[in-house]
Amino acid sequence: MNTQFKKGVLDLCVLNQLIREDRYGYELTELISRELEVTAGTLYLILKRIKDDGYVTTYLRESDSGPARKYYHLTEKGRDYLQKQKAEWLEFLEKAGKLLA
Amino acid sequence: MNTQFKKGVLDLCVLNQLIREDRYGYELTELISRELEVTAGTLYLILKRIKDDGYVTTYLRESDSGPARKYYHLTEKGRDYLQKQKAEWLEFLEKAGKLLA
DNA sequence: AATTACTATATTGCAATACATAATAGTATG
C-alpha cells in the first residue's frame, strides 16, 4: 500500500475510533490495521502527537492479560479538531477527484 | 489546506493531466492550483521525480510569449503506473472511509 | 518447581519520502 496516502489521514482514523468510547493503544493498533497496514510504532507516535496537541487525555488501567493499558480519551478540543479535519478531508477529496477524473 | 493530505496524490493529479495531451510545467502549475493549493517549486519537484522514474519524457518548444516551454509526455510506463496507483488510491479511500464513518 | 517461550502492551531512534517556502534566473513585451 502506498505509504504516502496515509499521511494526515491516519490520525483522523485514530481519533474517530475514540468518539464513542475510550480505547487503549494496542487495541487501536489492531482496529486500524484491520483496514490499513500500520505498524505499532507509527500508531504510538500518532498517539503521542494527539496527546501533545491536547486532542486526547490518557489514563492507565490494569489488564488481566498483560501490562497495564493506557487508555485514550477524546477531549472537546479533539472532537472539534476531528470534525473540522474530516470536513477538510472531504473537501480535499472532492477537489482531487476533479483532477483525477 | 492540510499539507499532508496531498502526499502521494499530487503526482497522480499531475500524471492524470497528461493522459490526453502533452503539457508544460507552468501550465500544469496553473491547472493543478485551480483546485489544490500548490506552489511551483513543489510541482517542478514532482515533474523531476516522474521524469527520473520514467513516467514521462520531456522536450522543449519555443513559446511566443516568453521562454521556451518544457513539455511533458506520458510514457507507456507512466500510463501503467497511473492506472495502478489510481486503483490503489480508490481502494485506500474505501478502507479509510470505513475508519472515518 | 524452574526455565522457556509466547502474547499483550508500550516506547523510542533512525531512515526515507514528499510537500512548503523562498530564492534565483532567463526571455519576451509593454
Place this chain on the structure above:
DNA sequence: CATACTATTATGTATTGCAATATAGTAATT
C-alpha cells in the same frame, strides 16, 4: 525598466516505516 511567463534549486518540516527494546502475565516444557 517593470512585469508576466517559464524553469530550477536549496533548505526546512512533517509523517510514516522499520527495527529494536522493555515489561508483565500465561502457557508449555523440562
